[in-house]
Amino acid sequence: MNSTIDTILGHYSIRDFEDRPLTTEQIRVLVQSAQAASTSSYVQAYSIIGVSDPDLRAQLAELTGRQSHVSKTGQFFVFVADLAKHHEIAKSHHVDDDALHSTEKMLVAVIDASLAAQNMAIAAESMGLGICYIGGIRNHLQQVSELLKIPDYAVPLFGLTVGIPTHASKPKQRLPIELVYHENMYDLKTIDDYKSYDADIKAYYEQRTQGARVEGWTDQMAKYIQKPTRLDLKAFLESKHFGLK
Amino acid sequence: MNSTIDTILGHYSIRDFEDRPLTTEQIRVLVQSAQAASTSSYVQAYSIIGVSDPDLRAQLAELTGRQSHVSKTGQFFVFVADLAKHHEIAKSHHVDDDALHSTEKMLVAVIDASLAAQNMAIAAESMGLGICYIGGIRNHLQQVSELLKIPDYAVPLFGLTVGIPTHASKPKQRLPIELVYHENMYDLKTIDDYKSYDADIKAYYEQRTQGARVEGWTDQMAKYIQKPTRLDLKAFLESKHFGLK
Structure with a gap:
Protein backbone atom coordinates (compact mmCIF):
# COMPACT_ATOMS: atom_id res chain seq x y z
CA MET A 1 0.00 0.00 0.00
CA ASN A 2 1.83 3.11 1.23
CA SER A 3 3.69 4.16 4.38
CA THR A 4 0.78 6.24 5.72
CA ILE A 5 -1.58 3.27 5.57
CA ASP A 6 1.15 1.09 7.08
CA THR A 7 1.30 3.56 9.99
CA ILE A 8 -2.48 3.60 10.36
CA LEU A 9 -2.85 -0.19 10.24
CA GLY A 10 0.12 -0.68 12.57
CA HIS A 11 -1.43 1.27 15.46
CA TYR A 12 -1.40 -0.02 19.01
CA SER A 13 -1.68 1.93 22.25
CA ILE A 14 1.43 2.53 24.34
CA ARG A 15 1.31 2.71 28.13
CA ASP A 16 5.05 2.85 28.88
CA PHE A 17 7.07 5.79 27.70
CA GLU A 18 10.56 7.03 28.19
CA ASP A 19 10.73 9.94 30.60
CA ARG A 20 11.93 12.31 27.90
CA PRO A 21 10.00 15.41 26.81
CA LEU A 22 9.03 15.98 23.19
CA THR A 23 10.91 18.82 21.55
CA THR A 24 9.22 22.16 20.88
CA GLU A 25 9.45 21.36 17.18
CA GLN A 26 7.77 17.96 17.61
CA ILE A 27 4.94 19.58 19.56
CA ARG A 28 4.53 22.26 16.90
CA VAL A 29 4.25 19.68 14.12
CA LEU A 30 1.79 17.60 16.16
CA VAL A 31 -0.47 20.58 16.86
CA GLN A 32 -0.29 21.77 13.25
CA SER A 33 -1.22 18.26 12.14
CA ALA A 34 -4.19 18.31 14.50
CA GLN A 35 -5.31 21.67 13.14
CA ALA A 36 -5.15 20.45 9.54
CA ALA A 37 -8.13 18.14 10.11
CA SER A 38 -11.51 19.00 8.63
CA THR A 39 -13.64 21.30 10.77
CA SER A 40 -17.38 21.75 10.49
CA SER A 41 -18.22 25.14 8.88
CA TYR A 42 -14.67 26.26 9.71
CA VAL A 43 -15.57 26.59 13.42
CA GLN A 44 -12.36 25.02 14.75
CA ALA A 45 -14.26 24.31 17.96
CA TYR A 46 -11.48 22.84 20.07
CA SER A 47 -8.39 23.73 22.03
CA ILE A 48 -5.42 21.61 22.97
CA ILE A 49 -3.67 21.98 26.31
CA GLY A 50 -0.16 20.57 26.45
CA VAL A 51 0.66 19.65 30.02
CA SER A 52 4.40 19.55 30.70
CA ASP A 53 4.42 20.71 34.33
CA PRO A 54 5.29 17.71 36.55
CA ASP A 55 2.94 18.72 39.37
CA LEU A 56 -0.02 19.13 37.04
CA ARG A 57 0.84 15.83 35.38
CA ALA A 58 0.97 14.06 38.74
CA GLN A 59 -2.45 15.45 39.67
CA LEU A 60 -3.90 14.47 36.28
CA LYS A 72 5.77 9.76 32.52
CA THR A 73 5.53 10.56 28.83
CA GLY A 74 6.84 12.88 26.14
CA GLN A 75 3.91 15.31 26.32
CA PHE A 76 0.42 15.03 27.72
CA PHE A 77 -2.22 16.73 25.58
CA VAL A 78 -5.77 17.45 26.73
CA PHE A 79 -8.30 17.92 23.96
CA VAL A 80 -11.02 20.39 24.82
CA ALA A 81 -14.37 20.78 23.05
CA ASP A 82 -14.25 24.55 22.88
CA ALA A 99 -27.31 28.56 19.45
CA ALA A 117 -6.81 14.40 17.92
CA GLN A 118 -6.69 11.51 15.48
CA ASN A 119 -4.60 13.60 13.09
CA MET A 120 -2.18 14.20 15.95
CA ALA A 121 -2.14 10.49 16.80
CA ILE A 122 -1.29 9.47 13.23
CA ALA A 123 1.31 12.22 12.88
CA ALA A 124 2.93 11.07 16.15
CA GLU A 125 3.01 7.43 15.08
CA SER A 126 4.46 8.38 11.70
CA MET A 127 7.32 10.02 13.64
CA GLY A 128 7.99 6.79 15.54
CA LEU A 129 6.28 8.02 18.70
CA GLY A 130 3.65 6.08 20.62
CA ILE A 131 0.24 7.29 21.78
CA CYS A 132 -2.58 6.45 24.15
CA TYR A 133 -5.95 8.15 24.48
CA ILE A 134 -6.93 8.87 28.08
CA GLY A 135 -10.71 8.77 28.48
CA GLY A 136 -10.06 8.89 32.24
CA ILE A 137 -10.03 12.67 31.84
CA ARG A 138 -13.82 12.32 32.12
CA ASN A 139 -13.58 10.63 35.55
CA HIS A 140 -13.35 13.94 37.38
CA LEU A 141 -14.27 16.66 34.92
CA GLN A 142 -14.83 19.38 37.48
CA GLN A 143 -11.41 18.92 39.07
CA VAL A 144 -9.64 18.61 35.70
CA SER A 145 -11.36 21.78 34.51
CA GLU A 146 -10.34 23.70 37.62
CA LEU A 147 -6.79 22.41 37.45
CA LEU A 148 -6.36 23.48 33.83
CA LYS A 149 -8.44 26.68 34.23
CA ILE A 150 -10.85 25.61 31.51
CA PRO A 151 -13.60 28.23 31.23
CA ASP A 152 -17.34 27.93 30.66
CA TYR A 153 -18.36 26.86 27.15
CA ALA A 154 -15.36 24.51 27.07
CA VAL A 155 -15.12 20.89 28.24
CA PRO A 156 -12.10 18.56 28.38
CA LEU A 157 -12.96 15.43 26.39
CA PHE A 158 -9.95 13.14 26.61
CA GLY A 159 -6.21 13.17 26.93
CA LEU A 160 -3.65 12.01 24.41
CA THR A 161 -0.31 10.97 25.80
CA VAL A 162 2.50 11.01 23.24
CA GLY A 163 6.05 9.87 23.78
CA ILE A 164 8.88 7.52 22.99
CA PRO A 165 7.68 3.94 23.55
CA THR A 166 9.83 1.73 25.76
CA HIS A 167 8.87 -1.35 23.76
CA ALA A 168 7.03 -2.50 20.66
CA SER A 169 3.73 -4.38 20.59
CA LYS A 170 1.22 -5.24 17.90
CA PRO A 171 -2.28 -4.16 16.86
CA LYS A 172 -5.28 -5.59 18.69
CA GLN A 173 -7.68 -7.43 16.42
CA ARG A 174 -10.72 -5.42 15.42
CA LEU A 175 -14.21 -6.67 14.59
CA PRO A 176 -14.40 -8.48 11.24
CA ILE A 177 -15.11 -5.97 8.52
CA GLU A 178 -18.56 -7.43 7.77
CA LEU A 179 -19.68 -6.60 11.33
CA VAL A 180 -18.76 -2.95 10.89
CA TYR A 181 -19.19 -2.14 7.22
CA HIS A 182 -22.63 -2.30 5.66
CA GLU A 183 -23.43 -1.95 1.98
CA ASN A 184 -26.20 0.58 1.28
CA MET A 185 -28.12 -0.07 4.46
CA TYR A 186 -27.56 -1.05 8.05
CA ASP A 187 -27.64 -4.80 8.59
CA LEU A 188 -28.26 -5.60 12.25
CA LYS A 189 -26.34 -8.72 13.24
CA THR A 190 -27.37 -11.37 15.71
CA ILE A 191 -25.20 -12.60 18.53
CA ASP A 192 -24.28 -15.68 16.49
CA ASP A 193 -22.48 -13.48 14.00
CA TYR A 194 -19.91 -12.63 16.70
CA LYS A 195 -18.98 -16.26 17.46
CA SER A 196 -15.86 -16.47 15.37
CA TYR A 197 -14.56 -13.08 16.58
CA ASP A 198 -15.35 -14.08 20.16
CA ALA A 199 -13.26 -17.22 19.73
CA ASP A 200 -10.33 -15.19 18.38
CA ILE A 201 -10.45 -12.69 21.24
CA LYS A 202 -10.82 -15.45 23.81
CA ALA A 203 -7.70 -17.13 22.45
CA TYR A 204 -5.86 -13.79 22.45
CA TYR A 205 -6.59 -13.08 26.13
CA GLU A 206 -5.90 -16.67 27.17
CA GLN A 207 -2.52 -16.59 25.49
CA ARG A 208 -1.69 -13.15 26.84
CA THR A 209 -2.63 -13.97 30.45
CA GLN A 210 -1.43 -17.57 30.52
CA GLY A 211 -5.03 -18.72 30.80
CA ALA A 212 -6.05 -16.33 33.60
CA ARG A 213 -8.49 -14.36 31.46
CA LYS A 227 -20.88 -0.89 34.74
CA PRO A 228 -22.45 2.53 34.36
CA THR A 229 -19.71 5.14 34.56
CA ARG A 230 -19.43 8.91 34.62
CA LEU A 231 -23.10 9.48 35.30
CA ASP A 232 -22.31 13.08 36.23
CA LEU A 233 -21.30 13.87 32.64
CA LYS A 234 -24.68 15.19 31.48
CA ALA A 235 -24.98 17.59 34.42
CA PHE A 236 -21.39 18.70 34.00
CA LEU A 237 -21.84 19.40 30.28
CA GLU A 238 -25.01 21.36 31.01
CA SER A 239 -23.23 23.36 33.73
CA LYS A 240 -20.77 24.41 31.01
CA HIS A 241 -23.66 25.37 28.66
CA PHE A 242 -23.27 22.31 26.44
CA GLY A 243 -26.23 20.39 25.05
CA LEU A 244 -28.85 22.35 26.97
CA LYS A 245 -31.30 22.03 24.12
CA MET B 1 9.28 15.70 7.89
CA ASN B 2 7.67 12.58 6.38
CA SER B 3 5.08 11.73 3.76
CA THR B 4 2.31 11.01 6.30
CA ILE B 5 2.66 14.46 7.82
CA ASP B 6 2.84 15.95 4.32
CA THR B 7 -0.49 14.24 3.59
CA ILE B 8 -2.01 15.49 6.85
CA LEU B 9 -0.83 19.08 6.41
CA GLY B 10 -1.83 19.08 2.74
CA HIS B 11 -5.51 18.43 3.43
CA TYR B 12 -8.28 20.36 1.75
CA SER B 13 -11.88 19.35 1.17
CA ILE B 14 -12.98 18.26 -2.28
CA ARG B 15 -16.47 18.96 -3.63
CA ASP B 16 -16.03 17.82 -7.22
CA PHE B 17 -15.29 14.20 -7.93
CA GLU B 18 -15.03 12.05 -10.98
CA ASP B 19 -18.06 9.82 -11.43
CA ARG B 20 -16.02 6.67 -10.95
CA PRO B 21 -16.64 4.19 -8.11
CA LEU B 22 -13.88 3.18 -5.74
CA THR B 23 -12.72 -0.40 -6.17
CA THR B 24 -13.69 -3.09 -3.67
CA GLU B 25 -10.06 -3.24 -2.64
CA GLN B 26 -9.89 0.53 -2.04
CA ILE B 27 -13.02 0.36 0.11
CA ARG B 28 -11.61 -2.57 2.08
CA VAL B 29 -8.38 -0.68 2.84
CA LEU B 30 -10.31 2.45 3.80
CA VAL B 31 -12.59 0.57 6.21
CA GLN B 32 -9.68 -1.36 7.71
CA SER B 33 -7.86 1.93 8.20
CA ALA B 34 -10.91 3.35 9.97
CA GLN B 35 -11.11 0.30 12.22
CA ALA B 36 -7.43 0.59 13.21
CA ALA B 37 -8.14 3.80 15.16
CA SER B 38 -8.13 3.76 18.94
CA THR B 39 -11.43 2.78 20.54
CA SER B 40 -12.50 3.48 24.11
CA SER B 41 -12.38 0.28 26.21
CA TYR B 42 -12.38 -1.72 22.95
CA VAL B 43 -16.09 -0.92 22.39
CA GLN B 44 -15.79 -0.21 18.64
CA ALA B 45 -19.02 1.75 18.97
CA TYR B 46 -19.59 2.68 15.34
CA SER B 47 -20.67 1.31 12.01
CA ILE B 48 -19.93 2.52 8.52
CA ILE B 49 -22.49 2.36 5.75
CA GLY B 50 -21.08 2.58 2.24
CA VAL B 51 -23.74 3.93 -0.08
CA SER B 52 -23.18 2.99 -3.70
CA ASP B 53 -26.79 2.70 -4.87
CA PRO B 54 -27.55 5.68 -7.16
CA ASP B 55 -31.13 6.10 -5.92
CA LEU B 56 -30.07 6.14 -2.28
CA ARG B 57 -27.29 8.56 -3.13
CA ALA B 58 -29.68 10.89 -4.92
CA GLN B 59 -32.02 10.89 -1.93
CA LEU B 60 -29.12 11.52 0.46
CA LYS B 72 -21.27 11.99 -7.78
CA THR B 73 -18.31 10.51 -5.95
CA GLY B 74 -16.20 7.37 -5.58
CA GLN B 75 -18.03 6.11 -2.51
CA PHE B 76 -20.28 7.79 0.01
CA PHE B 77 -19.73 6.59 3.58
CA VAL B 78 -22.09 7.29 6.46
CA PHE B 79 -20.54 7.06 9.92
CA VAL B 80 -22.93 5.83 12.56
CA ALA B 81 -22.50 6.15 16.33
CA ASP B 82 -23.52 2.60 17.11
CA ALA B 99 -25.74 2.30 31.01
CA ALA B 117 -13.54 8.54 10.15
CA GLN B 118 -10.40 10.63 10.35
CA ASN B 119 -8.29 7.52 9.86
CA MET B 120 -10.28 6.82 6.72
CA ALA B 121 -9.85 10.43 5.56
CA ILE B 122 -6.07 10.32 5.96
CA ALA B 123 -5.83 6.89 4.35
CA ALA B 124 -7.88 8.14 1.39
CA GLU B 125 -5.75 11.23 0.92
CA SER B 126 -2.58 9.16 1.14
CA MET B 127 -3.97 7.17 -1.82
CA GLY B 128 -4.43 10.36 -3.86
CA LEU B 129 -8.17 10.44 -3.27
CA GLY B 130 -10.09 13.49 -2.07
CA ILE B 131 -12.56 13.69 0.78
CA CYS B 132 -15.30 15.87 2.22
CA TYR B 133 -17.18 15.45 5.50
CA ILE B 134 -20.93 15.87 5.14
CA GLY B 135 -22.43 17.26 8.34
CA GLY B 136 -25.63 17.75 6.34
CA ILE B 137 -26.47 14.16 7.30
CA ARG B 138 -27.78 15.75 10.50
CA ASN B 139 -30.23 17.98 8.60
CA HIS B 140 -32.84 15.24 8.42
CA LEU B 141 -31.80 12.48 10.77
CA GLN B 142 -35.14 10.73 10.88
CA GLN B 143 -35.35 10.41 7.09
CA VAL B 144 -31.70 9.40 6.73
CA SER B 145 -32.15 6.76 9.44
CA GLU B 146 -35.24 5.35 7.74
CA LEU B 147 -33.58 5.36 4.33
CA LEU B 148 -30.54 3.45 5.58
CA LYS B 149 -32.56 1.24 7.99
CA ILE B 150 -30.52 2.41 10.97
CA PRO B 151 -31.95 0.79 14.11
CA ASP B 152 -32.50 2.14 17.63
CA TYR B 153 -29.33 2.70 19.66
CA ALA B 154 -27.60 3.89 16.48
CA VAL B 155 -27.42 7.40 15.03
CA PRO B 156 -25.87 8.63 11.75
CA LEU B 157 -23.37 11.36 12.63
CA PHE B 158 -21.91 12.58 9.34
CA GLY B 159 -21.04 11.43 5.87
CA LEU B 160 -17.63 11.15 4.29
CA THR B 161 -17.50 11.34 0.54
CA VAL B 162 -14.35 9.86 -0.99
CA GLY B 163 -13.39 9.90 -4.63
CA ILE B 164 -11.06 11.01 -7.37
CA PRO B 165 -10.78 14.81 -7.27
CA THR B 166 -11.39 16.65 -10.54
CA HIS B 167 -8.93 19.38 -9.57
CA ALA B 168 -6.36 20.34 -6.96
CA SER B 169 -6.72 23.12 -4.40
CA LYS B 170 -4.81 24.12 -1.29
CA PRO B 171 -5.30 24.02 2.47
CA LYS B 172 -7.42 26.69 4.15
CA GLN B 173 -5.53 28.64 6.78
CA ARG B 174 -6.23 27.52 10.34
CA LEU B 175 -6.17 29.61 13.51
CA PRO B 176 -2.64 30.62 14.58
CA ILE B 177 -1.24 27.92 16.82
CA GLU B 178 -1.18 30.19 19.88
CA LEU B 179 -4.96 30.58 19.69
CA VAL B 180 -5.45 26.80 19.82
CA TYR B 181 -2.55 25.40 21.81
CA HIS B 182 -2.16 26.30 25.47
CA GLU B 183 0.78 25.42 27.68
CA ASN B 184 -0.24 23.83 31.00
CA MET B 185 -3.49 25.72 31.34
CA TYR B 186 -6.23 27.23 29.25
CA ASP B 187 -5.56 30.82 28.26
CA LEU B 188 -8.77 32.56 27.23
CA LYS B 189 -8.07 35.05 24.46
CA THR B 190 -9.76 38.36 23.86
CA ILE B 191 -11.25 39.42 20.56
CA ASP B 192 -8.15 41.53 19.85
CA ASP B 193 -6.05 38.39 19.67
CA TYR B 194 -7.94 37.38 16.51
CA LYS B 195 -7.18 40.59 14.59
CA SER B 196 -4.27 39.35 12.56
CA TYR B 197 -6.03 36.08 11.66
CA ASP B 198 -9.17 38.02 10.77
CA ALA B 199 -7.15 40.17 8.39
CA ASP B 200 -5.67 37.06 6.72
CA ILE B 201 -9.06 35.42 6.27
CA LYS B 202 -10.63 38.64 5.00
CA ALA B 203 -7.89 38.92 2.37
CA TYR B 204 -8.39 35.25 1.45
CA TYR B 205 -12.14 35.63 0.83
CA GLU B 206 -11.71 38.96 -0.98
CA GLN B 207 -9.19 37.45 -3.34
CA ARG B 208 -11.23 34.29 -3.85
CA THR B 209 -14.49 36.13 -4.58
CA GLN B 210 -13.03 39.10 -6.44
CA GLY B 211 -14.06 41.37 -3.60
CA ALA B 212 -17.64 40.10 -3.26
CA ARG B 213 -17.10 38.57 0.18
CA LYS B 227 -28.12 30.75 12.96
CA PRO B 228 -29.37 28.00 15.25
CA THR B 229 -29.53 24.77 13.26
CA ARG B 230 -30.68 21.22 13.82
CA LEU B 231 -32.60 22.00 16.97
CA ASP B 232 -34.33 18.64 16.68
CA LEU B 233 -31.06 16.80 17.35
CA LYS B 234 -31.47 16.41 21.10
CA ALA B 235 -34.96 14.95 20.77
CA PHE B 236 -33.82 12.68 17.95
CA LEU B 237 -30.87 11.35 19.94
CA GLU B 238 -33.12 10.71 22.92
CA SER B 239 -35.63 8.89 20.72
CA LYS B 240 -32.77 6.56 19.80
CA HIS B 241 -31.87 6.06 23.51
CA PHE B 242 -28.78 8.30 23.35
CA GLY B 243 -27.85 10.71 26.12
CA LEU B 244 -31.00 10.14 28.16
CA LYS B 245 -29.08 10.62 31.39
Missing part, protein backbone atom coordinates in the same frame (compact mmCIF):
# COMPACT_ATOMS: atom_id res chain seq x y z
CA ALA A 61 -2.43 10.96 36.61
CA GLU A 62 -4.29 10.65 39.92
CA LEU A 63 -7.55 12.11 38.58
CA THR A 64 -7.51 9.88 35.50
CA GLY A 65 -6.99 6.76 37.60
CA ARG A 66 -3.33 6.70 38.62
CA GLN A 67 -2.21 6.19 35.04
CA SER A 68 1.58 6.43 35.06
CA HIS A 69 1.64 7.09 31.32
CA VAL A 70 -0.01 10.44 32.02
CA SER A 71 2.91 11.62 34.16
CA LEU A 83 -17.08 26.96 22.22
CA ALA A 84 -15.60 29.53 24.64
CA LYS A 85 -13.90 31.19 21.66
CA HIS A 86 -17.28 31.51 19.99
CA HIS A 87 -18.89 32.78 23.16
CA GLU A 88 -16.29 35.58 23.29
CA ILE A 89 -16.92 36.34 19.63
CA ALA A 90 -20.68 36.50 20.23
CA LYS A 91 -20.13 39.01 23.05
CA SER A 92 -17.78 41.21 21.03
CA HIS A 93 -20.04 41.12 17.96
CA HIS A 94 -23.14 41.69 20.12
CA VAL A 95 -24.99 38.66 18.80
CA ASP A 96 -27.18 36.27 20.70
CA ASP A 97 -25.24 33.10 21.55
CA ASP A 98 -28.20 30.91 22.31
CA LEU A 100 -24.13 27.58 21.29
CA HIS A 101 -26.30 25.82 23.87
CA SER A 102 -27.64 23.36 21.32
CA THR A 103 -26.82 19.67 21.21
CA GLU A 104 -25.83 20.21 17.56
CA LYS A 105 -23.05 22.64 18.55
CA MET A 106 -21.91 20.26 21.28
CA LEU A 107 -21.63 17.45 18.71
CA VAL A 108 -19.80 19.75 16.31
CA ALA A 109 -17.23 20.57 19.00
CA VAL A 110 -16.81 16.91 20.04
CA ILE A 111 -16.39 15.76 16.43
CA ASP A 112 -14.02 18.63 15.57
CA ALA A 113 -11.83 17.85 18.60
CA SER A 114 -11.80 14.13 17.81
CA LEU A 115 -10.80 14.57 14.17
CA ALA A 116 -7.98 16.87 15.29
CA VAL A 214 -11.02 -16.27 29.41
CA GLU A 215 -13.54 -14.06 27.66
CA GLY A 216 -14.66 -13.19 24.18
CA TRP A 217 -15.44 -9.71 22.93
CA THR A 218 -19.17 -9.97 23.60
CA ASP A 219 -18.48 -11.19 27.17
CA GLN A 220 -16.19 -8.22 27.70
CA MET A 221 -18.84 -5.89 26.31
CA ALA A 222 -21.57 -7.43 28.50
CA LYS A 223 -19.42 -6.64 31.56
CA TYR A 224 -18.75 -3.14 30.25
CA ILE A 225 -22.46 -2.45 29.75
CA GLN A 226 -23.23 -3.51 33.32
CA ALA B 61 -27.84 14.35 -1.73
CA GLU B 62 -31.29 15.95 -1.42
CA LEU B 63 -31.56 15.36 2.33
CA THR B 64 -28.08 16.75 3.01
CA GLY B 65 -28.79 19.92 1.05
CA ARG B 66 -28.57 19.04 -2.63
CA GLN B 67 -24.86 18.37 -2.38
CA SER B 68 -23.78 16.93 -5.71
CA HIS B 69 -20.61 15.50 -4.16
CA VAL B 70 -22.82 13.07 -2.24
CA SER B 71 -24.20 11.54 -5.42
CA LEU B 83 -24.54 1.12 20.44
CA ALA B 84 -27.06 -1.19 18.73
CA LYS B 85 -24.41 -3.92 18.71
CA HIS B 86 -24.06 -3.51 22.46
CA HIS B 87 -27.81 -3.47 22.95
CA GLU B 88 -28.01 -6.85 21.17
CA ILE B 89 -25.15 -8.17 23.33
CA ALA B 90 -26.91 -6.98 26.49
CA LYS B 91 -30.06 -8.86 25.45
CA SER B 92 -28.23 -12.07 24.60
CA HIS B 93 -26.14 -11.95 27.80
CA HIS B 94 -29.21 -11.02 29.87
CA VAL B 95 -27.65 -7.92 31.37
CA ASP B 96 -29.27 -4.60 32.07
CA ASP B 97 -28.43 -2.12 29.31
CA ASP B 98 -29.35 1.02 31.20
CA LEU B 100 -26.11 2.59 27.24
CA HIS B 101 -28.53 5.46 27.82
CA SER B 102 -25.87 7.60 29.47
CA THR B 103 -24.34 10.72 27.97
CA GLU B 104 -20.94 9.13 28.61
CA LYS B 105 -21.74 6.23 26.27
CA MET B 106 -23.08 8.64 23.67
CA LEU B 107 -19.82 10.59 23.78
CA VAL B 108 -17.82 7.36 23.57
CA ALA B 109 -19.69 6.38 20.42
CA VAL B 110 -19.33 9.84 18.84
CA ILE B 111 -15.60 10.00 19.61
CA ASP B 112 -15.00 6.41 18.44
CA ALA B 113 -16.80 7.09 15.15
CA SER B 114 -14.91 10.35 14.61
CA LEU B 115 -11.48 8.82 15.22
CA ALA B 116 -12.33 6.05 12.75
CA VAL B 214 -15.44 40.70 2.84
CA GLU B 215 -15.36 39.06 6.25
CA GLY B 216 -12.85 37.86 8.78
CA TRP B 217 -13.08 34.62 10.73
CA THR B 218 -14.74 36.19 13.75
CA ASP B 219 -17.35 37.85 11.50
CA GLN B 220 -18.06 34.51 9.88
CA MET B 221 -18.37 32.89 13.30
CA ALA B 222 -20.68 35.65 14.57
CA LYS B 223 -23.01 34.89 11.64
CA TYR B 224 -22.74 31.17 12.30
CA ILE B 225 -23.65 31.60 15.96
CA GLN B 226 -26.76 33.60 15.04
